[in-house]
Amino acid sequence: MIERKIEAIFRIFEMDELSEEDRQLVESAKNATSGSYAPYSKFHVGAAVRLEDGTVVIGSNQENAAYPSGLCAERTALFAAGAQHPDVPVVALAIAARKGKRFLPQPVSPCGACRQVISGVEERYGCPIRILLYGTEGTLVSEGITPLLPLRFVENDMNV
Ligand code: THU
Numbered sequence: 001m002i003e004r005k006i007e008a009i010f011r012i013f014e015m016d017e018l019s020e021e022d023r024q025l026v027e028s029a030k031n032a033t034s035g036s037y038a039p040y041s042k043f044h045v046g047a048a049v050r051l052e053d054g055t056v057v058i059g060s061n062q063e064n065a066a067y068p069s070g071l072c073a074e075r076t077a078l079f080a081a082g083a084q085h086p087d088v089p090v091v092a093l094a095i096a097a098r099k100g101k102r103f104l105p106q107p108v109s110p111c112g113a114c115r116q117v118i119s120g121v122e123e124r125y126g127c128p129i130r131i132l133l134y135g136t137e138g139t140l141v142s143e144g145i146t147p148l149l150p151l152r153f154v155e156n157d158m159n160v
Pocket of ligand 1: 043073109
Protein backbone atom coordinates (compact mmCIF):
# COMPACT_ATOMS: atom_id res chain seq x y z
CA MET A 1 0.00 0.00 0.00
CA ILE A 2 1.21 3.47 -0.81
CA GLU A 3 -0.22 6.49 0.91
CA ARG A 4 -0.01 9.86 -0.82
CA LYS A 5 -0.80 13.20 0.73
CA ILE A 6 -2.14 16.09 -1.37
CA GLU A 7 -1.57 19.60 -0.13
CA ALA A 8 -3.67 22.58 -1.19
CA ILE A 9 -2.62 26.17 -0.68
CA PHE A 10 -5.23 28.96 -0.46
CA ARG A 11 -4.69 32.58 0.50
CA ILE A 12 -7.28 34.79 2.18
CA PHE A 13 -7.15 38.51 1.45
CA GLU A 14 -8.81 41.62 2.79
CA MET A 15 -10.25 43.72 -0.04
CA ASP A 16 -7.51 46.35 0.30
CA GLU A 17 -4.85 43.64 -0.01
CA LEU A 18 -6.05 42.61 -3.48
CA SER A 19 -4.61 44.16 -6.64
CA GLU A 20 -6.76 46.81 -8.31
CA GLU A 21 -7.78 44.46 -11.14
CA ASP A 22 -8.70 41.65 -8.75
CA ARG A 23 -10.68 44.05 -6.57
CA GLN A 24 -12.57 45.23 -9.65
CA LEU A 25 -13.26 41.65 -10.68
CA VAL A 26 -14.72 40.89 -7.25
CA GLU A 27 -16.87 44.04 -7.51
CA SER A 28 -18.07 42.85 -10.93
CA ALA A 29 -19.01 39.46 -9.43
CA LYS A 30 -20.90 41.19 -6.60
CA ASN A 31 -22.72 43.43 -9.11
CA ALA A 32 -23.51 40.40 -11.29
CA THR A 33 -25.69 38.97 -8.50
CA SER A 34 -28.29 41.56 -9.56
CA GLY A 35 -28.86 39.50 -12.74
CA SER A 36 -29.40 36.29 -10.80
CA TYR A 37 -32.73 34.56 -11.39
CA ALA A 38 -33.19 32.49 -8.24
CA PRO A 39 -36.89 32.36 -7.30
CA TYR A 40 -36.48 28.83 -5.92
CA SER A 41 -33.29 28.92 -3.84
CA LYS A 42 -33.28 32.69 -3.21
CA PHE A 43 -29.51 32.28 -3.32
CA HIS A 44 -28.06 34.89 -5.65
CA VAL A 45 -24.68 34.11 -7.13
CA GLY A 46 -22.59 36.32 -9.40
CA ALA A 47 -19.44 35.47 -11.32
CA ALA A 48 -17.02 37.59 -13.29
CA VAL A 49 -14.39 36.28 -15.67
CA ARG A 50 -11.33 38.29 -16.68
CA LEU A 51 -9.76 37.53 -20.02
CA GLU A 52 -6.13 38.00 -20.98
CA ASP A 53 -6.93 41.23 -22.85
CA GLY A 54 -8.67 42.69 -19.77
CA THR A 55 -12.23 42.07 -20.97
CA VAL A 56 -14.62 41.16 -18.14
CA VAL A 57 -17.57 38.83 -18.80
CA ILE A 58 -20.20 38.35 -16.11
CA GLY A 59 -22.69 35.61 -15.31
CA SER A 60 -25.19 34.75 -12.61
CA ASN A 61 -27.20 31.71 -11.60
CA GLN A 62 -30.31 31.12 -13.70
CA GLU A 63 -32.88 28.78 -12.22
CA ASN A 64 -35.78 26.83 -13.69
CA ALA A 65 -38.85 25.13 -12.22
CA ALA A 66 -37.26 21.88 -13.40
CA TYR A 67 -34.30 22.33 -11.05
CA PRO A 68 -31.52 20.57 -12.98
CA SER A 69 -32.24 22.75 -16.01
CA GLY A 70 -30.85 25.83 -14.28
CA LEU A 71 -27.20 26.83 -14.38
CA CYS A 72 -24.67 28.14 -11.85
CA ALA A 73 -23.17 31.61 -12.13
CA GLU A 74 -19.66 30.29 -12.81
CA ARG A 75 -20.66 28.22 -15.83
CA THR A 76 -22.96 30.96 -17.14
CA ALA A 77 -19.98 33.35 -17.13
CA LEU A 78 -17.40 30.88 -18.46
CA PHE A 79 -19.64 29.67 -21.29
CA ALA A 80 -20.55 33.25 -22.23
CA ALA A 81 -16.83 34.13 -22.33
CA GLY A 82 -16.11 31.07 -24.49
CA ALA A 83 -18.97 31.90 -26.84
CA GLN A 84 -18.19 35.62 -27.20
CA HIS A 85 -14.37 35.59 -27.04
CA PRO A 86 -13.32 32.08 -28.08
CA ASP A 87 -9.72 33.05 -28.86
CA VAL A 88 -8.94 34.98 -25.68
CA PRO A 89 -7.72 32.97 -22.68
CA VAL A 90 -9.50 33.22 -19.33
CA VAL A 91 -7.07 34.31 -16.60
CA ALA A 92 -9.26 34.94 -13.53
CA LEU A 93 -12.70 34.16 -12.13
CA ALA A 94 -14.40 35.86 -9.16
CA ILE A 95 -17.52 34.56 -7.41
CA ALA A 96 -19.81 36.23 -4.88
CA ALA A 97 -23.13 35.17 -3.34
CA ARG A 98 -25.83 36.80 -1.28
CA LYS A 99 -29.03 35.78 0.47
CA GLY A 100 -31.43 38.67 0.24
CA LYS A 101 -29.25 41.78 0.39
CA ARG A 102 -26.49 40.30 2.51
CA PHE A 103 -23.35 38.92 0.97
CA LEU A 104 -22.13 35.78 2.69
CA PRO A 105 -19.41 36.19 5.33
CA GLN A 106 -17.63 33.04 4.15
CA PRO A 107 -16.65 32.54 0.49
CA VAL A 108 -19.01 30.51 -1.68
CA SER A 109 -17.22 27.59 -3.26
CA PRO A 110 -17.93 26.33 -6.80
CA CYS A 111 -19.90 23.08 -7.11
CA GLY A 112 -18.28 19.98 -8.53
CA ALA A 113 -19.66 20.47 -12.04
CA CYS A 114 -18.35 24.06 -12.12
CA ARG A 115 -14.93 22.89 -10.92
CA GLN A 116 -14.80 20.44 -13.81
CA VAL A 117 -15.73 23.19 -16.27
CA ILE A 118 -13.08 25.54 -14.80
CA SER A 119 -10.61 22.69 -15.23
CA GLY A 120 -11.68 22.28 -18.87
CA VAL A 121 -11.23 25.99 -19.55
CA GLU A 122 -7.73 25.86 -18.05
CA GLU A 123 -6.94 22.98 -20.38
CA ARG A 124 -8.48 24.74 -23.37
CA TYR A 125 -6.21 27.77 -23.05
CA GLY A 126 -3.29 26.06 -21.35
CA CYS A 127 -3.11 28.41 -18.39
CA PRO A 128 -4.27 28.32 -14.77
CA ILE A 129 -7.24 30.48 -13.77
CA ARG A 130 -6.85 32.62 -10.65
CA ILE A 131 -10.02 31.93 -8.62
CA LEU A 132 -11.29 34.55 -6.18
CA LEU A 133 -14.04 33.43 -3.80
CA TYR A 134 -15.51 36.48 -2.12
CA GLY A 135 -16.81 36.61 1.44
CA THR A 136 -17.34 39.71 3.56
CA GLU A 137 -14.79 38.31 6.03
CA GLY A 138 -12.18 37.72 3.36
CA THR A 139 -11.60 36.66 -0.22
CA LEU A 140 -10.13 33.21 -0.67
CA VAL A 141 -7.74 32.95 -3.61
CA SER A 142 -6.74 29.74 -5.36
CA GLU A 143 -4.03 29.83 -8.01
CA GLY A 144 -5.70 27.56 -10.53
CA ILE A 145 -8.32 24.84 -10.09
CA THR A 146 -5.97 22.07 -8.88
CA PRO A 147 -6.21 22.92 -5.15
CA LEU A 148 -10.03 22.80 -5.48
CA LEU A 149 -10.07 19.72 -7.70
CA PRO A 150 -7.12 17.43 -7.07
CA LEU A 151 -6.87 14.25 -9.16
CA ARG A 152 -9.03 15.91 -11.78
CA PHE A 153 -10.10 14.23 -14.99
CA VAL A 154 -8.37 15.76 -18.01
CA GLU A 155 -8.44 15.18 -21.77
CA ASN A 156 -5.19 13.24 -21.64
CA ASP A 157 -6.79 10.62 -19.38
CA MET A 158 -8.65 9.41 -22.49
CA ASN A 159 -5.45 8.95 -24.51
CA VAL A 160 -4.09 5.90 -22.72
N1 THU B 1 -24.97 28.15 -7.32
C1 THU B 1 -24.11 28.87 -8.10
O1 THU B 1 -24.53 29.60 -9.01
N2 THU B 1 -22.79 28.73 -7.88
C2 THU B 1 -22.24 28.03 -6.85
O2 THU B 1 -21.01 28.00 -6.70
C3 THU B 1 -23.11 27.30 -5.92
C4 THU B 1 -24.54 27.24 -6.29
C5 THU B 1 -26.40 28.34 -7.53
C6 THU B 1 -27.14 27.20 -8.14
C7 THU B 1 -28.54 27.45 -7.64
O3 THU B 1 -29.18 28.39 -8.49
C8 THU B 1 -28.35 28.09 -6.29
O4 THU B 1 -27.02 28.59 -6.28
C9 THU B 1 -28.56 27.16 -5.10
O5 THU B 1 -27.78 26.03 -5.23
